[in-house]
Amino acid sequence: MPSHENEVAIVTGANSGIGLEVSKLLASSGFIVVMACRSLDRANQAVSAMQNETTSLKSSGSFVPIRLDLSDYDSVRKFVSEFLAKFSRLDVLINNAGYTEDVTIKNRRLNSKGHEMTIATNHLGHFLLTKLLLQTLKDTASRHGAARILIVSSDMHKVQVGFHGLDFDDLFMERPGSFSGAQAYKSSKTMNILHCRKLARILEGTGVYVNALHPGFIPTTNIMRDYSKCTQCFCVCCFSGFCCCCRITRTPQEAAEHMFNIAAGVPPYNDKSGLYFYDGRARDVSEEASLPANEDRIWEWSEARMATNESKVAIVTGANSGIGLEVTKLLASSGFIVVMACRSLDRANQAVAAMQNETTSLKSSGSFVPMQLDLSDYDSVRKFVSEFLAKFSRLDVLINNAGYAEEFSRQQRNLNSKGHEMTIATNHLGHFLLTKMLLQTLKDTASRHGAARVLIVSSDYHTYTFRVKPLDFDDLFMEKPGAYSGSQAYKNSKAMNILHCRKLARMLEGTGVYVNALHPGFIPTTGFFRGCMRCFFICCFSGFCCCCRITRTPQEAAGHMFNIAAGVPPYEDKSGLYFYDGRSKPTSAETSLLANEDLLWEWSEAVTS
Known part of the structure; x- marks a missing residue:
């Protein structure tokens, strides 16, 4: 045997x-x-x-x-x-x-x-x-x-x-x-x-x-x-x-x-x-069991019998503050049940209480479902998915929003329990595993209800070249001497977000699942701003002039996020794109290469399996 x-x-x-x-x-x-x-x-x-x-x-x-x-x-x-x-x-x-x-x-x-x-x-x-x-x-x-x-x-x-x-x-x-x-x-x-x-x-x-x-x-x-x-x-x-x-x-x-x-x-x-x-x-089956048309009919009938939760369902990671909180409000106001995937359940529950006091349109008891999720801990990701699937049979929108940034000048790596650099683990690998485990539910939802969408929050920082290097696929955790800094880790994680988006969009073409990425603007509440006191200089070296308003409020960013994630026209059939202020824009050279998409996917699967 x-x-x-x-x-x-x-x-x-x-x-x-x-x-x-x-x-x-x-x-x-x-x-x-x-x-x-x-x-x-x-x-x-x-x-x-x-x-x-x-x-x-x-x-x-x-x-x-x-x-x-x-x-x-x-x-x-x-x-x-x-x-x-x-x-x-x-x-x-x-x-x-x-x-x-x-x-x-x-x-x-x-x-x-x-x-x-x-x-x-x-x-x-x-x-x-x-x-x-x-x-x-x-x-x-x-x-x-x-x-x-x-x-x-x-x-x-x-x-x-x-x-x-x-x-x-x-x-x-x-x-x-x-x-x-x-x-x-x-x-x-x-x-x-x-x-x-x-x-x-x-x-x-x-x-x-x-x-x-x-x-x-x-x-x-x-x-x-x-x-x-x-x-x-x-x-x-x-x-x-x-x-x-x-x-x-x-x-x-x-x-x-x-x-x-x-x-x-x-x-x-x-x-x-x-x-x-x-x-x-092998042996023959009955005539009625051999007809492809009957296969399709029994599949469609069975799916319809399994359908529950008539309200659309969205997951937003990092939903208790900043742009995550604001897009959660917009989704709930439009009728979504919003699963707030947050590292701290206490802060998530406090955010829910504040939102429900804010306006009567958000007082539906089904609007918010806080659930604990630590993206740097892959066991926590698996536990989150198992709990989600126990509650819901559909997923219309997944917004990978949560982010982490070290002080940009930091030279000492912070590691998760698997020994993986914390910024890469949280911003990319945790979201990669989360999305992969929910792919079938997204596809099933698209099959039954016409569409499902994934929105990945990246950053224009992925395009920067000042004092940061391109992705080194032989050292993605930046373990080589001199390879690591907080700014390098953040830049790499955001480049990975773009590659993840583009690979997913290719894989899911024709399934009704649309995948896009977004630069929300530089938000004062984000890890990027908290992590770097040299923001002004970085922005200058990125090609911004001093008369540009480079920051966005959480509400402004959330409006664009909602439109793309909910498929509001003209975004209903868009996939594989990178948006800023509602308009698509080019990404960096390294994030435009199909070979890099495949390399990153294979590496991500290996380190999260």
Whole structure:
């Protein structure tokens, strides 16, 4: 068995049956297995039993039970937030858990959203789980070569006699006579196939491989438990293409072995995607599950069922003072829920209280959500993202505003907990990690609602050449003797902001996510002004004449920030640009090079992973 030491897998429904058996195989090959189970008690009992079973499973890191109720979408979001707080990679996701009603039942059971329970559990819960974890899967594939999703479906999706196909106008089977427990199960398994094939198309070329599988009819599974009570069982098996002399059942161990091989990418499955397997061999799916139009329709329908938070949502870093505070006011006044991402929650709450006293238009209790974020601490960034995703399923605007500056004459580097220079860590790397972890949510929001936007606050200081040097890609933390000063670190961080903006704009072209950068003007409240008493001379050497008004008030800068971030015309379709006073302007030579964008992206990924 190949070694997968320190790789991370999620298995839903991992406490029994084929989920339990594939968890054993994954752990035995070195995976850390996150057992996503509705009952934590049963998950912990399963872990104890497995660890007693064989010494090869006694590694304390082999199993991590986390509660997940797939029929409850808030539980799915909470699970993802807990997972992202613990792990920064995901190599394998096995959507295994399943639910079925008694096949003869004619009365629908509903979840808390009013969705039919079988569809909610078998498809929609897994759809949301996978969507929320897509960026982590893609990041893992980018860093480590591959990641894989395996969706457990069933040959039941092919059965025709006594059943109808998917009715896209009534997928929850609300019409009289359209529902039975068996029909709901068949429909959910067709949805599993369509989900698999759509994901495989979306993820082509990313290194994330997606397949579906019929495990065989397992005596421990819901379908066999229920069909054993039903006279339809013989007919179902026959119309599925089985003759009476076939052994149609499989043991959990037999099914789990095939699941492991596909999910772990054991050759010849290492480059397979978009296929449906049984007993390790690819096989055809039903006609309705093979139509790309149906893939698209089920995806759009599923996304619509997951939509929450009708108000637009914005994140503003450094939102408790200065231009961050002012743009927060403008966003809230226009109806946004503004997540104020601040290093100090006390100061954020004080700012909220002051704003709500300031004007009645800001007194909506949903307008402000303060959350703690220290951009120089990458664990804090991950915790922030996990908490955000537990609360919100959309993100319309991300404003990377928070900044840090040392005294410009300082010659001694200040480091974060990872040993990274503090200005670069805060102004670029923290925002880089934050944005990367939220990319999938931004893209999903753009897909559902037309657009999402990222605005990165940079500075014209990135263009300066007086007593500062260009970026040295062999020494971006300025560790070489004489390489560091507070002014050099600030200038470098702002050049990185521009390169980050331009790279993101290229990556996200065509997704509906627009990315721009901005020089807000020289604001007396900013770290730039506090950090440097030589500001006047710097401005002179930058080409400003003494009669120019080079400073801007926070309110003036925030007005331009709001217009760009909210996509107010003519900014609605602008991307990859650098603005000042509402007009685009050129950037420095070093920030205009595509090669530098790619170099910085690769370096940033390496140091934050």
